[in-house]
Amino acid sequence: MIKLQHVRKVFADANFTALGDVSLDISDNEFVTVVGPSGCGKTTVMNILAGLDFPTGGQALVDGETISGPGPDRGVIFQQYALFPWLTVRKNVEFGLRTAGVPRAERRRTAEHFIDLVGLSDFADALPRTLSGGMKQRCAIARAYAVNPSILLMDEPFGAVDALTRVRLQEQLLRTWSQEKRTVVFITHDVDEAVFLANRVVVMAARPGRIVEVVDVDLPYPRTEEMRLSPAFTALRNRVWSAVYHQETVA
Amino acid sequence: MTVVQADAEVATASAPAPGRRRGVPKAVLNLISVGLGIAIWWGFSLAGHDIPAPPEVLSRGRELVADGTLLDDVLASLGRVLAGFVLGVALAVPVGFLMGWYGMVRGLIEPWVQFFRTIPPLAIIPLAVVLLGIGETPKIFVIFLASFLACVIATFQGVVGVDKTLINAARVLGARDGTIFARVVVPASTPFILVGMRVGLGSSWATLVAAELIAAQQGLGYRMQSAQLYYDLPTIFVGLISIGVLGLLMDRILLFAERRLTHWQERR
Numbered sequence: 001m002i003k004l005q006h007v008r009k010v011f012a013d014a015n016f017t018a019l020g021d022v023s024l025d026i027s028d029n030e031f032v033t034v035v036g037p038s039g040c041g042k043t044t045v046m047n048i049l050a051g052l053d054f055p056t057g058g059q060a061l062v063d064g065e066t067i068s069g070p071g072p073d074r075g076v077i078f079q080q081y082a083l084f085p086w087l088t089v090r091k092n093v094e095f096g097l098r099t100a101g102v103p104r105a106e107r108r109r110t111a112e113h114f115i116d117l118v119g120l121s122d123f124a125d126a127l128p129r130t131l132s133g134g135m136k137q138r139c140a141i142a143r144a145y146a147v148n149p150s151i152l153l154m155d156e157p158f159g160a161v162d163a164l165t166r167v168r169l170q171e172q173l174l175r176t177w178s179q180e181k182r183t184v185v186f187i188t189h190d191v192d193e194a195v196f197l198a199n200r201v202v203v204m205a206a207r208p209g210r211i212v213e214v215v216d217v218d219l220p221y222p223r224t225e226e227m228r229l230s231p232a233f234t235a236l237r238n239r240v241w242s243a244v245y246h247q248e249t250v251a
Numbered sequence: 252m253t254v255v256q257a258d259a260e261v262a263t264a265s266a267p268a269p270g271r272r273r274g275v276p277k278a279v280l281n282l283i284s285v286g287l288g289i290a291i292w293w294g295f296s297l298a299g300h301d302i303p304a305p306p307e308v309l310s311r312g313r314e315l316v317a318d319g320t321l322l323d324d325v326l327a328s329l330g331r332v333l334a335g336f337v338l339g340v341a342l343a344v345p346v347g348f349l350m351g352w353y354g355m356v357r358g359l360i361e362p363w364v365q366f367f368r369t370i371p372p373l374a375i376i377p378l379a380v381v382l383l384g385i386g387e388t389p390k391i392f393v394i395f396l397a398s399f400l401a402c403v404i405a406t407f408q409g410v411v412g413v414d415k416t417l418i419n420a421a422r423v424l425g426a427r428d429g430t431i432f433a434r435v436v437v438p439a440s441t442p443f444i445l446v447g448m449r450v451g452l453g454s455s456w457a458t459l460v461a462a463e464l465i466a467a468q469q470g471l472g473y474r475m476q477s478a479q480l481y482y483d484l485p486t487i488f489v490g491l492i493s494i495g496v497l498g499l500l501m502d503r504i505l506l507f508a509e510r511r512l513t514h515w516q517e518r519r
């Protein structure tokens with residue numbers, strides 16, 4: 001259970017209010033997507049949830065406790081892939097297991113499982129520089145999954161891949177999520193993607209960063225390609241779209 | 252977007268590669284260039300500029316190899332360079348890491364590093380000779396200083412420049428400071444350290460020969476210095492060529508190590 005209570009974030013050195021007053025509850029195993037224009041504070045929210053940055057006002061809680069730093073309960077997939085370039089796919093995926101002191105054999109088995117899950121078995125011993133953007137992203141997903149976090153924080157993970165790969169990755173992500181249930185906070189600025197993946201879409205606006213609307217998506221899982229064309233989907237997408245688009249005039 | 256950009260970069264970076272990688276033309280060009288250089292040298296000596304002709308230098312080289320002087324000199328010079336260089340790097344790497352990792356250490360050490368960096372190591376020689384005598388110590392000390400300064404700055408910059416996202420990625424995977432240092436900061440700054448080592452080796456080698464010109468009983472610099480007294484140009488040429496070839500060899504060895512250790516880097 002994630003709880004943001006009147007979270008404010010002011011970057012003192014720049015004297016810039018990145019987050020005005022953000023309040024949001026996310027329950028366990030929920031898939032929440034966050035959409036909003038560039039610079040509205042999405043990454044800032046994620047950093048706070050990850051424990052890499054701290055609010056300057058209000059409170060950020062996980063399971064009732066104030067977030068005091070990164071923890072193994074929260075896996076993060078960064079906007080830039082952030083793979084360790086000197087480690088192979090396998091070693092990248094094993095990184096978190098190694099810091100947790102998991103014995104070698106078990107480490108290997110777990111890594112194998114998640115590499116397989118994201119379809120990178122043939123590239124387990126490849127270095128990141130030899131992977132395409134989509135493959136790097138899947139490696140980052142496997143690495144985050146491997147430590148078995150109950151919360152996954154994903155910052156525009158599919159931002160840098162082509163449309164087709166993107167659709168595949170979305171389906172793969174939903175499949176993985178339905179196999180291994182977790183709370184997912186997924187940041188994107190693609191409205192289609194936000195609606196397709198989520199239980200709930202959180203729409204943010206900038207200056208100061210704030211939540212302007214939360215849209216419930218009551219389409220059943222598994223989500224299929226046909227659903228993307230359904231009137232229900234289109235209606236939801238339009239609603240989210242106008243919430244993102246019309247905020248200029250509102251603000 | 253980023254992918255498109257990256258691909259474009261890779262494309263431009265590797266575009267000339269097929270031509271380069273064919274290898275043979277480049278090697279041939281190098282050979283032609285060397286041959287031309289020797290021909291020009293020969294031309295100058297024929298034109299009577301007091302310059303010894305290549306065969307003369309070659310036969311002097313043979314003599315010096317035959318009576319063992321050249322080998323002794325090379326070993327003496329290499330021994331000094333390696334001793335100073337190894338000491339310099341061995342101290343520079345931990346100091347560079349400390350400077351990059353702890354702001355306080357940086358504040359304390361940086362002014363000195365920056366100050367000594369502006370002094371050419373050669374300018375330290377007179378002081379070193381007066382304080383440390385004319386034995387091996389002042390020469391090794393000066394070489395040590397040269398390689399230390401080059402390497403400490405490179406290491407420090409490598410540590411400071413480590414991508415913050417990689418550190419964050421390690422943190423969210425449960426890594427603490429020690430682990431982050433050993434498994435992120437060290438590998439991420441290795442390319443910088445290796446470049447620093449190459450620069451350091453180059454400046455060590457240059458400093459060494461000059462140090463030997465001043466006070467030594469053996470070594471390539473000494474040999475050239477004493478040849479100068481007898482106007483023995485062929486020996487000077489043999490010395491110069493040996494210095495150049497050895498310097499090049501050492502650089503290639505480090506370059507090779509660099510390639511091996513940092514093959515994971517993008518764009519190479």
Ligand SMILES: Nc1ncnc2c1ncn2[C@@H]1O[C@H](COP(=O)(O)OP(=O)(O)OP(=O)(O)O)[C@@H](O)[C@H]1O
Binds near residue numbers: 014036038040043079
């Ligand atoms: N360390 C910082 N110091 C000062 N300002 C910052 C800092 N980090 C972020 N900001 C500002 O806070 C705002 C929100 O940044 P954030 O990275 O959260 O945006 P975002 O919604 O993730 O944008 P994008 O979609 O482009 O990734 C931006 O205007 C940015 O300039």
Ligand SMILES: [Mg+2]
Binds near residue numbers: 042043044079155
């Ligand atoms: Mg962002």
